[in-house]
Amino acid sequence: MTLALLQIDFVFDGPWGDALADVCRELADDIAQEPGLRWKLWTEDPESARAGGVYLFDDRAAAAAYLTKHRARLAAFGVKDSDIVARVLDVNPALSTRTRGPVGGAADSFTTLARVQVADTKTFLDVFASAGLAARSAHGSKGAQVFAGDENTVHVLIDWADEAAFDAFRTAPDVAATMKRGGAVARPVFQSVRRLGQFTA
Incomplete structure (x- = not known):
């Protein structure tokens, strides 16, 4: 089994920092239960108006399944698919x-x-x-x-x-x-x- 890293970011106009943490507590708890997820780092850049995350999954299948789910969630939030940048990479654990x-x-x-x-x-x-x-x-x-x-x-x-x-x-x-x-x-x-x-x- 090869660990997989998912990198994703998208156009976002805030909130940022602690305000975002307050808004996304329930979402974070839901993501924490995602099958195959080991951890997520939340990323944000107010200057370029983009937010996203870096995720470590047990394998590519788990990462791909989550990416499909997350694209649908972002679409429901009004984020255009063309404004999403995502890639899945293998991890070299050694x-x-x-x-x-x-x-x-x-x-x-x-x-x-x-x-x-x-x-x-x-x-x-x-x-x-x-x-x-x-x-x-x-x-x-x-x-x-x-x-x-x-x-x-x-x-x-x-x-x-x-x-x-x-x-x-x-x-x-x-x-x-x-x-x-x-x-x-x-x-x-x-x-x-x-x-x-x-x-x-």
Whole structure:
């Protein structure tokens, strides 16, 4: 499965900023429930009189389905189709992760938080973003984030397709070898966590 990014903007004459947020609260809540949507960034440019958004979806099919729905919604708001600019792009998660791109998983994923002691953080990240990425992808990972902890300790948040995918990853023989290559000095300590919500601030 390849993540898909939807970019869309259209002619808009306001309101902007907090006023737009007040008007669009219910719409935002509705969009948050869209199948396959991981997140949306709302964009606006009063100077050019355009507004829109950048969305991350699980795949192109979900992005295309939403775009069709959103075009109809904009038409109902009086926006001409000729005033809408939209495109769907594939996402490269390996490079996006290295540049802190928000390519984590959806809210209904099975999520684990691991504490890992490592010999060297740079070596760990290099392997995590290459051989580790391949191993996680093969076992159903939907995205990962790495955080620095105490000296020589990292915390890894990973979204999985389901709990079975995580169990298969944890017990796979090649995974232990990959962790060793990354400089893990002890077995990671995993715990499952449940995402209760995501907020703008």
